[in-house]
Amino acid sequence: MRTLVIVNDSRIHRHNGAGIGFRYWASAIRLSGVRLIVRLLDSASSTGDYARSADVYVSSDAAGWTKVASVRASGQQIELASFPTQTARYLKVVNTGSSGNWWSIAEIGVYHRTDPDPDPDPGAPLVRDSWSATASNESPWPNDALGHILDGDTSSRYSSGTGQYDGMWIQVDMALPQTFSKVELDSGSSRDDYARNADIYVSSDGTSWTKVASVVGDGQPVQGASFPAQTARYIKVVNTGSAGNWWSIAEFNVYR
Numbered sequence: 001m002r003t004l005v006i007v008n009d010s011r012i013h014r015h016n017g018a019g020i021g022f023r024y025w026a027s028a029i030r031l032s033g034v035r036l037i038v039r040l041l042d043s044a045s046s047t048g049d050y051a052r053s054a055d056v057y058v059s060s061d062a063a064g065w066t067k068v069a070s071v072r073a074s075g076q077q078i079e080l081a082s083f084p085t086q087t088a089r090y091l092k093v094v095n096t097g098s099s100g101n102w103w104s105i106a107e108i109g110v111y112h113r114t115d116p117d118p119d120p121d122p123g124a125p126l127v128r129d130s131w132s133a134t135a136s137n138e139s140p141w142p143n144d145a146l147g148h149i150l151d152g153d154t155s156s157r158y159s160s161g162t163g164q165y166d167g168m169w170i171q172v173d174m175a176l177p178q179t180f181s182k183v184e185l186d187s188g189s190s191r192d193d194y195a196r197n198a199d200i201y202v203s204s205d206g207t208s209w210t211k212v213a214s215v216v217g218d219g220q221p222v223q224g225a226s227f228p229a230q231t232a233r234y235i236k237v238v239n240t241g242s243a244g245n246w247w248s249i250a251e252f253n254v255y256r
């Protein structure tokens, strides 16, 4: 990834409370990722100053703003928001959380997804640009659309629209072969709609599948499964449990 914008400006280092944003502008650029990095260089106490949650907006005129991504706080030092490629001049990150901590940012970078990342965060999920999903069951309600598992917003979800059964599945096409060793399903605020049990399969062609892990439904809204590193294009999660609850997935993430 090539850094197009670097901000190291004391005016944005310290903000407190919710709803505070900043903006930085450059010539019109194609944006496909924003990375917020908490200051680590000289103050260990700033490690707690990550944005609790934030929305990312872009604009061509600094008047009309389009929300392109949300960032959920999980305590990580590098917060990455990815979204379909945008062409815009202005970028605004609005903190939507609240905390006694100040908001500290050591650097903000803007990247194009085709550039290699010079400083990858080993804990960050894979960028999901161009990914798509299919499923055995889809809700008729637009609010529960399948694409919501890949939109970076934990407040939007997919739901099966029917109770869980053995054999219900979702499948993600990562567009290109990826190397990964962990899949995570987050049911978001639909906490009871976690998969009761599930098997995870990978495939290079969407036809021939290899089972790599199983997920035990233990009541946790975020379900992760780790396995030896795989290189594949497709991932299928087959629910092997049953429940009156629908299967809801707010975010589907894959990790190296």
Ligand SMILES: [Ca+2]
Pocket: 148, 149, 150, 151, 152, 153, 154, 155, 156, 157, 249, 250, 251
């Ligand atoms: Ca979502």
